[in-house]
Amino acid sequence: MAETLVAGVDSSTQSTKAVLCRAGDGTVVAQASAPHPDGTECHPDHWWSALSQVRELLERADAVAVGAQQHGMVALNGAGEVVRPALLWNDTRSAPQARALVAGLGGPETWAKRTGSVPLASFTVTKLRWMAEHEPENARRTEQVMLPHDWLTMRLGAAEPVTDRGDASGTGYWSPATGAYLPDLLRAALGRDARTPRVAAPGEAVGETAWGAALGAGTGDNMAAALGLGLRPGDVVVSIGTSGTAFAVADAPAADPSGLVAGFADATGRFLPLVCTLNAARILTAAAALTGAALDELSALALAAEPGAGGLTLLPYLDGERTPDRPDATGVLAGLTTSNATRENLARAAVEALLCSLADAVDHLAAQGVRPRRTLLIGGGARSAAVRELAPAILGTPVTVPEPAEYVALGAARQAAWALAGTAEPPDWPAAPATEHTSDRTEAEVRERYAALRDSAPEI
């Protein structure tokens, strides 16, 4: 009898990645990827065409599930057609609408209590409000709103429009605490009612693909990564992708009125308090472009410099920033002199800045009661040797680096295996091999200098 195989998709910001795994233990037997266009808005057809490029792999699977970038606004008309390109999580144009929605509908405490989060420009609800104000004709034509993974799951063959708790928790019009939509918030944003996908139960099978595979419900990429890593309470994940995220699983919902921690749900019936930065792996890409180095060379340059980068400090808010909430910010390089102006110091300052911004994120989680017993480092940026080596000293904890893998796609594959098994809990897949990184020093001075620059440049 042929072995049972399951596939998981990560439709992320920069590309679609797919893995094909053995259903029994998650061993990866094949993987594929296809790029997405750059930008902060994207027509969903591009995601479908990237997914079609990995379809051969998917068609070998007995079950499939899709993890995807959170928050993207997919607006559909009455005929189910896309009304305009999706506004993505990293599009900051709706920052004024976020402020207006929070102020106009009860303030941060009320939003945190009702939705688990205080919405910033990333959240779907603020994008609906932007469309209502700037493109009233598109808002008028919108009859249904969904998220990237919902749309792809529907196109793959879901029996009806469906989402899951994890992704629903990033909309700003769903309550992780009660599990119910908040249609008054959607209406206040869009200016009219619109249909939303049914929220599937964790592990539910929601339909069948054209080739007869079972479809899992899918989820947001961070929730999928948590499932792919088999996160336990006490684990804090720091993910360095296009976004930087720090998150942990929790048994109770979070509601942080400061807005720094988003009180998301996870894909298993629990919760996923999360801090997200807009700038992460691309800080390194930008530094690589500035120094004329390839990414591996950038890492070597950074490791060749002294800690503290000779006094150079980078505030890495290159594309605006979400945590802290500075949508119009740009990057700042401080402390430059003729004697420290070297490629090595610039590379080091970039790696230190990336890690300082993520150390801030972990501190925000801790302020909400998340006590890390260990820190797991994943995402494309964790492939940098300099990041892995400097992380323990700047994060101030030992760091576990699971072997490089597509953990979002793996989590989606595990969700597919769960839907196929029909069990109460996801199948047990062994944890990935990992390396442990420690440091005998902490970079308190680097963090202090970074914090001083961060706090002295609030408007830049």
Ligand SMILES: Nc1ncnc2c1ncn2[C@@H]1O[C@H](COP(=O)(O)OP(=O)(O)OP(=O)(O)O)[C@@H](O)[C@H]1O
């Ligand atoms: N060796 C490396 N050193 C530094 N950065 C790297 C390396 N390899 C890949 N990256 C970076 O990792 C990023 C992609 O990471 P990843 O696949 O985790 O992101 P993503 O899934 O697109 O983002 P997100 O999950 O935030 O949507 C790219 O910006 C890429 O430049």
Ligand SMILES: O=C(CO)[C@@H](O)[C@H](O)CO
């Ligand atoms: O906006 C967030 C989390 O709130 C990003 O991590 C996206 O999911 C893109 O990966």
